[in-house]
Amino acid sequence: MRYGSGEEVLRDIGLSINAGSFHYLMGPSGAGKTSLLRLLSLSQPASRGTVVLFGRDVARVDRDELGRLRRRIGVVFQDFRLLDHLTAFDNVALPLRIGGADPERISAYVSQMLCWIGLGDFIEARPPQLSMGQRQLLAVARAVVGRPDLLLADEPTSNVDPARAERLVHLFAELHKLGTAVVLATHSRELVRRWPFPVLHMERGRLIRALPAEPRAAVG
Amino acid sequence: MRYGSGEEVLRDIGLSINAGSFHYLMGPSGAGKTSLLRLLSLSQPASRGTVVLFGRDVARVDRDELGRLRRRIGVVFQDFRLLDHLTAFDNVALPLRIGGADPERISAYVSQMLCWIGLGDFIEARPPQLSMGQRQLLAVARAVVGRPDLLLADEPTSNVDPARAERLVHLFAELHKLGTAVVLATHSRELVRRWPFPVLHMERGRLIRALPAEPRAAVG
Amino acid sequence: MASEALDLPLDDTPASRFLAWFIGGLTYLAVLACAVAVLAQGTVERLADTPRIVTVALPPVDDAAAGEAEVRAVRALLEGLPGVAYTSLVSKEELDRLVEPWLGRAGEDRPGEMPLPRLVDVRLLPGPEPDLAALAEKVRTVAPQALLEDTSPSHGTLETLARRLRWMGGGAGLVVLVLTLVVVVVVTRMSLDLHDETVDLLRLLGAPDRYVARQFELHAMASALKGGSIGFTAALATLVALLYLPPLLGHPLFAVEPRPLDWILLAIVPVLAALMITVAARLTATIGLARLR
Amino acid sequence: MASEALDLPLDDTPASRFLAWFIGGLTYLAVLACAVAVLAQGTVERLADTPRIVTVALPPVDDAAAGEAEVRAVRALLEGLPGVAYTSLVSKEELDRLVEPWLGRAGEDRPGEMPLPRLVDVRLLPGPEPDLAALAEKVRTVAPQALLEDTSPSHGTLETLARRLRWMGGGAGLVVLVLTLVVVVVVTRMSLDLHDETVDLLRLLGAPDRYVARQFELHAMASALKGGSIGFTAALATLVALLYLPPLLGHPLFAVEPRPLDWILLAIVPVLAALMITVAARLTATIGLARLR
């Protein structure tokens, strides 16, 4: 994978993530964690090689199918990518609205989600009025509210206090138990110590300690 | 202090930071760390009470003096606030240019700074082309390049790997030795363990464990 | 709790924010242009309804009896034609009055026996524009030197003016509508570019193109309804002022009252515009989105 | 390594990006307007330089000797006046030629002895517009029935036209300049709003207002220089085409070649505009910034 016409930032990635698995993605800054997650979240096509997701080669699916695949993935972006002009409620409701859920269920679900994650007092607040940690919680809430089959979380605990980080990983673990495959990019060794799941280690665009290595990225 | 016409987010802050001191600022998400740093960085005036910086009541200084005071402060914003249309070099050069340093010294200084911090390969890159950790390093470089008398760093290690975080705190400690007062907001207990400096603890807009408590915020 | 906010901050673009105003102004112009067309059409119809007179002039002859026979023949021929209501011979006294400004008073400045042409007024039935050349041709079969004159020149000018205004008004209305659509397309394209990050996010969340396009459609529709009603109201006010304020009442072009149907026709203009704007925004967005992967 | 980029991404605003083009278009218009003014001024001066002839007409008299005495008296009076170069009596032959189209050929269509007025051509010295009424008054002291005619009517129209064009060109140039300044002020204000976050950051880094204002100033100056040179070049091209292309060469208004000084004057327009634009941007930014704390 490459950005624009630059050199490839990811090379020789062989990775297979099974349905309902849980992996950490670790590695120094600039190693390519976010880039790998971009591949998996279908943000960017692979410049070489194939990405297989839920049993389908994503380079070959049509637009509608691509949308459907994306709706099965929840992403916590490293820069959150919240919509500043929408309230916390509307931000979290977005994936459900796009999925076509009915308004009442959305309302119940979203309020519940926000309260659970600790933003019950900020339902009508807009992202710029939230502290950075609160924004991160909001981003997580948006990613998990649709009960995705695959959750990609890019350093989702970097801006929250340890207690909340704990709670978030607990949430991810619960989802994992319900069958969601989770990939969690993080710098925190503490998290890995407390929640021991397999670790994918990256360095300079290469995956150097993947557990079940295969010559392509496959998920699901 | 309050945002807009909302309720006060900071209350009963009595805080005095001495020249050349080093404090951590800790507390749960939404406690008001960033808000306190906004007060100290003269981003926002206090709605009540006084802020004394470098021996001057900042509510009373004129525009020019305000600029001069701000130039003595280096800030790592929690959201970095890099200029996306400028190269890494220009971003770091900004405080020096504003300070009126001569171009040759700027050039030498900035290049040196970028190399030291580990962005030597990214001098001509723009922030959107950098990984989040690299952006954070850039934000730190911009904050320290002018050798400020007061350094306010808002979770400056949240997005970098532990090795780089270590290096950054080392940098801050060096500055501290050279006489810079440092306030470092962080969630990382590990940092505090490894570099034991006094901790200011915040909770719901209140400072609950400040070391030398006085009835106003005074620095310098 | 579900708010009315769009997923895209479309109201934040300067261009988008002014879309409603653009549309308002253009609707105003379109409605006025169409009003001109509609009123002109009314005038054309009214003119077609008023009877029309043409005059047949027979050159002076020396033999009075032969002259009278010629006149009789011409009148008989004309009254037998379809489209002719009746004919009447212009009397000697009226003829004298008609030529007085040119030739002087009979008996005083000019010899009384000076030969004058004989004039026959032909009153045509109301209806479509008569073919005067054909009529003249027919008359010349019995009176070879007869001349046919359309004695209502102002009628003709007014009708030509009304016809022209009808086309011009309609044309201007159309041009304005097209212009509005162009503005909508350009603004939508600009918004699509400006909000590419948000659009990107929506697509990453799995939004199909129709979902994203709907955002632009909704915004365009809201702008069109808002702008359209403002423009329509303003145009109506202008129209009523023009039609019913004293200084203009006298002008023959404004002598026609719009019929109820006319008002309905005018009301259709902003509705039609809103519809077309909405469709244009949706199509533009859909096409723009299809370009992205 | 220091790049030329501004601290504010001003070129990224649509409004800002088009600033150069705006300025280009307006400079084009301003230069053309000023060219009209300058050429008209040239025409006015040239017309003032060409000598002017007025004619004194003395009514026909029966007594030839008295008539000749009158003519002599009038000529003596006129030649003594300041501003008069010389006078000349229009000869009998010339007079015949003059009246021929009106009264017919002498001796043929008209009795040879028909009395004709006697005409004295008065050639005035070049200079400011002469007071013809006062001149006529003076002549009437010796020949009470004398008439004074300005025999160069086209000269008068042309001069009036040229004078009007001079003012209109200058006025239009001024209006365009003012318009340019307004656009610059509006665009600068919009940019200031649009980039409030970046402006805020610069101020947090301790930038004084003049540093931030300088960003807007530099951008406006760059736009002005770019737009100004484009507009100036285009205007020059248009002007040269108008002045030296065959179809227009004949017209008297374009008979004046611009003098070197004129070209310099025209070149000053974009430079002056650029200067004013730069100052306007700086002032607008400074005032806008002063509102923030």
Ligand SMILES: Nc1ncnc2c1ncn2[C@@H]1O[C@H](COP(=O)(O)OP(=O)(O)OP(=O)(O)O)[C@@H](O)[C@H]1O
């Ligand atoms: N938009 C982009 N254009 C060009 N290069 C990019 C872009 N985004 C990232 N890169 C480069 O790709 C490499 C990998 O970046 P990536 O964001 O994947 O790192 P990361 O592992 O997520 O780092 P971090 O822990 O700092 O988030 C880096 O060297 C970065 O400079």
Ligand SMILES: Nc1ncnc2c1ncn2[C@@H]1O[C@H](COP(=O)(O)OP(=O)(O)OP(=O)(O)O)[C@@H](O)[C@H]1O
């Ligand atoms: N611009 C704003 N407008 C209104 N309220 C705000 C704004 N910024 C922050 N707040 C509120 O002020 C409180 C303190 O926020 P602050 O950003 O200071 O927290 P913090 O301690 O920095 O948290 P974090 O660790 O998440 O960065 C929060 O409840 C937040 O919702």
Ligand SMILES: [Mg+2]
């Ligand atoms: Mg990353």
Ligand SMILES: [Mg+2]
């Ligand atoms: Mg904070």
